[in-house]
Amino acid sequence: MNLVKSALLLAKKDLFSEWKTKQVLVTQIIFASLVIVVFSFAFDPSNNMTKAVIPGIIWVIIVFAGILGLNRSIVSEQRNDTMYALLVAPMEPAGIYLGKFIANFTMIMIVETIAIPFLFLLFDFNMAGSIPYFILIIFVGSFGFVSIGTFLAALAGNSKSSEMLLPLLLFPIASPVLIGVTQATRIVLSDMSKLSSALAWTQMVTSYDVIFFVISLFLIDYVLEV
Amino acid sequence: MNLVKSALLLAKKDLFSEWKTKQVLVTQIIFASLVIVVFSFAFDPSNNMTKAVIPGIIWVIIVFAGILGLNRSIVSEQRNDTMYALLVAPMEPAGIYLGKFIANFTMIMIVETIAIPFLFLLFDFNMAGSIPYFILIIFVGSFGFVSIGTFLAALAGNSKSSEMLLPLLLFPIASPVLIGVTQATRIVLSDMSKLSSALAWTQMVTSYDVIFFVISLFLIDYVLEV
Amino acid sequence: MSMNLEQEKPLLPDSPLSKSKSAYLPKVLLGSTIITMLTSIYFIFLYAEEEKTMGAAQKIFYFHVSSAWVAFFAFFITCLFSILFLVKRQRIYDTYAYVSAEIGVVFTIIVLTTGPIWAKSAWNTWWVWEPRLITTLILFFLYIAYIMIRQMDGVWDKKARLASVFGIIGFVDVPIVFFAIRWWQTKLHPVVFGEGSDQSGGGIAPSMLAALLISILAFTILYAYLLNKGVTLENLKIKVEQYKEKLRMDIEN
């Protein structure tokens, strides 16, 4: 299919240029670590209560580090108006969305595989739950977050100060996903007896993901119109 | 003095354009509110223990909302290379720094006067300590954060992706200020008996502020060279 | 073509230090590194007495403190050469600052790995949030940021200038790390030298002190060796770039 082909081409271009510079990825990872450190002195981690916020922190760092990458993926197309070049090319807007989504999703997965173990280490966290479920939930949550985020980044990109607008749009819309996965993460990390409830949350998030992904594919045409 | 005059002119221009659009301020305030709301989900505000995290939250919102504004204040000079126009004008780099500092500091003070009462309201916080001391500490902390932040924003502005580089530079360098004021805030908000320790922290932060402000005024020449 | 080369020579000056430096310095450094290292290992494992409570695990102390010291020293050198660079604007100073910062990062990583390993046996946890540990971690991130500035795109003098500025202001964290345990009341991280805020310096057995001093000396010489090697390597890289460009220009004209 042409759509997928051009999307892959675009994703390849983005990932290749990231591969050459590694700039965004490294920044995201360091940023995630720094957020962990900032939280550590804002909220005393030796306090036992803070152990309970680890699921929250996981998602906070994914969100904050993710926003950096999401914004960049669109802003990088604005220098020299290259976004126009994509728009006048025989490529559907949905292809642009898909391409950006693939690139962003790949990057955030890499960030997570590095930042989360680091977090566990620093907060001296002992895994009491199930790792496969945990990975599943991270995957589902990131998928939702990135698909919503890519769409909204394209929307915010129309503004001169998109890096400011993006969080404002993203937080409210992504909050169902984030609340859901935080709950699910909390359960699979500590209390496997409530697994069924975690699965229900995951299901809820998954359907939200799918709905949003499909809606985005349709609505992106209107967002990317000049 | 010419330095101060041109700095005021620049600050006036920035504040005036902000006055016309109110874009950055509104974004910062909404962003701060969103962070507060997110935290109120993460830490149950009715729980008495969470009162302990309020000083941390105050500084987390100042930092994150502040970064948005700091970055913008430099990036806004890059469109059409207006930064070059300032550099070829008969104006010392220190004047540019000072002007940007004044504008940023004014804006963050406005954000704080709105966001902090909102936070107290949401978390139903009863001030047990001293308000004048609290204001002093907020002032000293913001001064340090903004003076370091403006300087580093100018530094990061040389990079193509300054909004990503800025937090990496700013968090580590500003951390002594942040740690100090968080501790001091914690004390003056809850436990006035340890006031002397709070004052010691404030003193420490103040000297850090002054040192940095002076260093920045000297080193900005090297940063703004093209 | 040959005339061209003649003309351009003064514009691409050879780095002054790479030539004037005698060739035997690296060998001397390497030799003394090996000797002092071996001595320090002897002192650490055979000469110094064992600590009463921690036993053999305490041996890590010597590596821990020595590499922390070297990291501090490396960042001091970075700061010094950064200032020099801003004043003199010669590439060689920048190279020194850069290489030194890289070595400093490596030694900070050593501190940040030996620390937790030791902590696991001493405090039964990998990591605690305690002033010195936080400030050390921040120190690590500071110099990662320093290296990030060097990775920026642009011409070398811009990057060198910005990195120098950051190298200067970044150095403030080093004294903070050092005094962290002396200003704050710390529950865990021991103070050995000087006065702590709630405990006086713990003191140390003379044999341990001797071992410590020797290992610090060994690490410092190792640092000098690495610095020398690193700078030579960087200079070579720069040279290669210059020759490439020269070749390109000759083809062009």
Next chain:
Amino acid sequence: MIEITKLTKQADNKLILRGIDIKVSKGETVAILGPNGAGKSTLLKIIAGLIKPTSGLVKMKGLDIKKDGFEIKKSIGYLPHASLLYDHYSPLENLVFFGKLYGVEQVEERAVQLVKEVGLSFFLHDPVKNFSRGMVQRIAIARAIIHDPEILLLDEPHTGLDQGAMTILNNVILTMKNKGTTTLMVTHDFKQAAEICDRIIIIKNGKLVDDFQVKDQSIELVTEKYARQLEGVS
């Protein structure tokens, strides 16, 4: 080839284009002249499908741009004021990427050849961000023609080019014209317009005010007609 009827464009309440009708047949080379702010760039953007007209019809190759936009896009080469290049990529990487996007076969060879044609083979692997204005413009031209478009839309393509590059550009346009490409070119340079175009359109204040054929590359005719239209306008 291109058929525009009653085209208007409004931005907020400002009428930028006020009813434009143009017909361009296959193989023609048309220059669009007009004072600053007349709406030339806006017209080109609409034809390229980048912005939507407020009202009116744009047809190319017999297809309506609203319905068959996708088909039409394949045959358009568009060069606006901006370069549309990725700064951190080299000319080769840029051209290969866009070539692939348009489904060009043997992209690499074509890209290398184009870079050579615009006289920058020497900079084939340098990132575009270090290029001078004229060098960027040369690569931007190469980008616009990478897929051998049937319709070429050029917005002040001579900007920043030195004399050599202008000759190259004119040759490229003429070669493509011989292959049957239709070209619309916005320009302020009467000399170039008279030299390579067979027809000239003058736009003023969002309206088409003149439309005539050029004979014998006579620059005088152009100057005269332009002056007559723009009388009284600064």
Next chain:
Amino acid sequence: MIEITKLTKQADNKLILRGIDIKVSKGETVAILGPNGAGKSTLLKIIAGLIKPTSGLVKMKGLDIKKDGFEIKKSIGYLPHASLLYDHYSPLENLVFFGKLYGVEQVEERAVQLVKEVGLSFFLHDPVKNFSRGMVQRIAIARAIIHDPEILLLDEPHTGLDQGAMTILNNVILTMKNKGTTTLMVTHDFKQAAEICDRIIIIKNGKLVDDFQVKDQSIELVTEKYARQLEGVS
């Protein structure tokens, strides 16, 4: 007025300028010609004090740019490729801000008058971001001369201007010349160069290869000299 000796500029290992010596006396109008990537813009940036040379001396009004940069800056008007305007500000606000920065007296009147001169009084209060390329360039020119500089550095000032605006620009330059302003102008347009300049410098590959006076605005002389220097260069 301007005295440049042995100026070189190196970006990484690439030599952009390789030893340039120029002397320009007060009141001269000098055009700088040269192929793309020759280093013309870089030269102008150095004179404007925007970037530092790798080696060599730049003196203006008898002052060394390294030491008395501040004094010199007051008397320089610089127009680079970019417009140096605040997008969301109107022409008036832009000009008033820059006027104040340069300590111009009665800024408002001067600004209004300048906008009128470049023929955009009608857009006095519209934000610059909606302007067309040529309109932006007109305001950019006004910005560069707001403080009546003694030295004017123009980098391809005719870009995007229509015929009317070109005449305006040329008049402005000539008026300022009569007031004793020294002008350095980079351009690719021989016609304009011959028309308004008394002296022409050709730069090629970072070196000054020719330097001659223009007589009787003869464009032929310029073309011929340029062609002779650039023989064999694309």
